[in-house]
Amino acid sequence: MSAQIGVTGLAVMGANLARNLARNGYTVALHNRSIEKTDALLEAHGDEGDFIRTESLQELVDSLEKPRRVLIMVKAGGPVDSVIDQLVPLLEPGDIVIDAGNSHYEDTRRREAALAEKDLHFVGVGVSGGEEGALLGPSIMPGGSRESYDSLGPMLEKISAKYNGEPCCTWIGTDGAGHFVKMVHNGIEYADMQVIGEAYDLLRSAAGIEPAEQAEIFTEWNKGQLSSFLIEITAEVLAHKDARTGKPFVDVVVDSAGQKGTGRWTVVSGLDLGSPVSAIAESVFARALSSQRGQREEAQGILAGEETAVELPETFVEDVRQALYASKLVSYAQGMDMLTGAAKTYGWDLKLDEIASLWRAGCIIRAELLDDIMKAYADGKAPANLLLAPAFAESIAAAVPAWRRVVSVAVQLGIPVPVFSSSLAYYDGLRRKRLPAALTQGLRDLFGAHTYNRVDAEGTFHTLWGGDHSEVEAVDTH
Numbered sequence: 001m002s003a004q005i006g007v008t009g010l011a012v013m014g015a016n017l018a019r020n021l022a023r024n025g026y027t028v029a030l031h032n033r034s035i036e037k038t039d040a041l042l043e044a045h046g047d048e049g050d051f052i053r054t055e056s057l058q059e060l061v062d063s064l065e066k067p068r069r070v071l072i073m074v075k076a077g078g079p080v081d082s083v084i085d086q087l088v089p090l091l092e093p094g095d096i097v098i099d100a101g102n103s104h105y106e107d108t109r110r111r112e113a114a115l116a117e118k119d120l121h122f123v124g125v126g127v128s129g130g131e132e133g134a135l136l137g138p139s140i141m142p143g144g145s146r147e148s149y150d151s152l153g154p155m156l157e158k159i160s161a162k163y164n165g166e167p168c169c170t171w172i173g174t175d176g177a178g179h180f181v182k183m184v185h186n187g188i189e190y191a192d193m194q195v196i197g198e199a200y201d202l203l204r205s206a207a208g209i210e211p212a213e214q215a216e217i218f219t220e221w222n223k224g225q226l227s228s229f230l231i232e233i234t235a236e237v238l239a240h241k242d243a244r245t246g247k248p249f250v251d252v253v254v255d256s257a258g259q260k261g262t263g264r265w266t267v268v269s270g271l272d273l274g275s276p277v278s279a280i281a282e283s284v285f286a287r288a289l290s291s292q293r294g295q296r297e298e299a300q301g302i303l304a305g306e307e308t309a310v311e312l313p314e315t316f317v318e319d320v321r322q323a324l325y326a327s328k329l330v331s332y333a334q335g336m337d338m339l340t341g342a343a344k345t346y347g348w349d350l351k352l353d354e355i356a357s358l359w360r361a362g363c364i365i366r367a368e369l370l371d372d373i374m375k376a377y378a379d380g381k382a383p384a385n386l387l388l389a390p391a392f393a394e395s396i397a398a399a400v401p402a403w404r405r406v407v408s409v410a411v412q413l414g415i416p417v418p419v420f421s422s423s424l425a426y427y428d429g430l431r432r433k434r435l436p437a438a439l440t441q442g443l444r445d446l447f448g449a450h451t452y453n454r455v456d457a458e459g460t461f462h463t464l465w466g467g468d469h470s471e472v473e474a475v476d477t478h
Helices: 012-022 037-048 055-060 078-090 105-116 130-136 146-157 177-206 211-221 230-239 262-274 278-290 293-300 314-346 351-356 369-380 390-413 417-431 437-450
Strands: 006-007 030-033 052-053 070-072 094-101 121-128 139-142 461-463 472-474
Touching: 006 012, 006 055, 012 030, 012 037, 012 130, 012 146, 012 461, 037 052, 052 314, 055 262, 070 078, 070 146, 078 094, 078 105, 094 105, 094 146, 105 121, 105 177, 121 130, 121 146, 121 177, 121 417, 139 146, 139 177, 139 351, 177 211, 177 230, 177 262, 177 278, 177 314, 177 390, 177 417, 211 230, 211 314, 262 278, 262 314, 278 314, 278 417, 314 351, 314 369, 314 390, 314 417, 351 369, 369 390, 437 461
Parallel strands: 006 030, 006 070, 030 052, 070 094, 094 121
Antiparallel strands: 121 139, 461 472
């Protein structure tokens, strides 16, 4: 018996993907550096499908039908390179190596180019949905060559999540496109969770609404515009009471949020591309600040608050809902803008409507508004910014008055809302006819002769600041 795919790396994600493949009728060859994990998987779940136990990468490769498909699920970075280095001498032209971990897209581009020189396919696959998604059906974002997808795609589509019967998996684009899209997904996820946290903090710190009552509010919000997986599980977390103390669960959890790095990658990549992903950046910085507990504790006794007494409007809860919706929408808009920039930079033919469709099930940011995002980009339509699509321009405009009221209340009460406020600033910056960047450019010209453009003439100019302040036309050195 030959296997149709091999999986090396049988920690929870790798094991669950292997089980998912076997449950869907594929024969799966299993390999792990320590054979104990292979045996543990077979003992616990060996009856779920057809598995082949292997003790070495050579055995794994020998057990596969051609073209061979080997899926790597190990820690990103050096461990992936190590497995690839061991695999490559064992493979033949046309074989496919798949990295389904959270690898950086630049690493994927490098690996794809290196393996292509040996006539091997390398496919970076973004997988979202966590442990449960890996087993029951994740959102899958494959990159690599079109040829490799023709061989691998049907298998990935079969094990993926389904939305109204449609697989949440399609070919994203060449080399690192799949991992790039997964990275942006994770960046949006960071911002999405932060705005939910800011809404919770406002409802509790400003309005005095306890977690149990907030759980009911979030449950209600999940029935409308905000319907999403993250809103759904927010209600569950807020309703949960700690078994040991009987207190609300959120009151016994240390307020320091961890991060694995994909949010930071998104921000750095956004800067490299010139995409202003401010909502995502602020969500990453908010986690970083939360982890600086020593500084925060010391600051409580030193930094003055000067909070102002505020009479909350009767509509405050609804105002927070609208501010949450608007800020959430901005994070998606910034993510889509980043994808547009990456497509131009790397030559990827990214179809934003298809990418939105992949996120409708199986992944962490699945939300009702993704249907509207799909429609905004359907049939080749491409608004310069998602917020400019008619449906979203209208819905966010309706939320703006409430959004401003909420940010104002937060500022007066000294409640930090970095993503609510930065998202509003992004919205206002996008719609302003003139920004203070004219002054910035003047300053740059004075201290560094960086030149500027005029609103009333073609060309590039420089003012002789150290002389008579006359203007000269600069020579274009580009």
